[in-house]
Amino acid sequence: MPATVLIVEDEPAIAELLAVNIKHAGYHPLQARDADAAKALVDEVLPDLIVLDWMLPGTSGLVFLRRLRADSRTRAVPVIMLTARTQEEDSVSGFEAGADDYMAKPFSPKELVARIKAVLRRRAPELSNEAVTINGLTLDPSTRRVCIEHDGAELPVHLGPSEFKLLHFFLAHPERVHSRSLLLQHVWGNHASIEERTVDVHIKRLRSALKPVGYESIIETVRGSGYMLSKTAQPHGMENAA
Secondary structure, rough: OOOEEEEEEOOOOHHHHHHHHHHHHHHEEEEEOHHHHHHHHHHHHHOOOOEEOOOOOOOOOHHHHHHHOOOOOOOOOOOEEEEOOOOOOHHHHHHHOOOOEEEEOOOOHHHHHHHHHHHHHHHHHHOOOEEEEEEEEEEEOOOEEEEEEEEEEEEEEOOHHHHEEEEEEEHHHHHHHHHHHEEEEHHHHOOOOOOOOOHEEEEEHHHHHHHOOOOOHHHHEEEEEEEEEOOOOOOOOOOOOO
């Protein structure tokens, strides 16, 4: 599932230009013309990143950003601010309010997309479209392919949508213990109407899909805490991989 980028911009031409470029980069754009509309969207669907104009009608982007950072639900959502204000003290105010990046108008849409990718890579690696490889196991979000390297060949691993997202999250955050509640939040979303024990079911399915290529032990159970992906786990003899 592509990352969702909320564009909060009151100038329709700029908003549409941003939406086209963000969609072309493989993300899902949402648009809001002011802070009130943005809040309504955020309350409904938590975006993965927000592109926020400073000068908005009514509540300013800076005030809206401070409200986002004051709310535990939205505190960690990355924000890139756009503004025609170019004074040094303005950019300092933006960063102090919690912005992850800051771009002055006029700007290059391509540069903005590059910064979106950089911020997502830094704050939420599992939302990046870049392929990730650990211990011979490769997942490519852009092609939705998972494979392993074996004797100079690539052997495919077939995963369902949830197992794909789960593995992507693990590969993006290796050697870290993730609780069931954290996996629910980051893989299924904060509005997911499923129980924590359902995570166990999907972990079992993921391991079953990795077993034919000998990689099921890469996902370790940490008793009383959750699960983690081990970078040091060694694949064993593959079953029916040829």
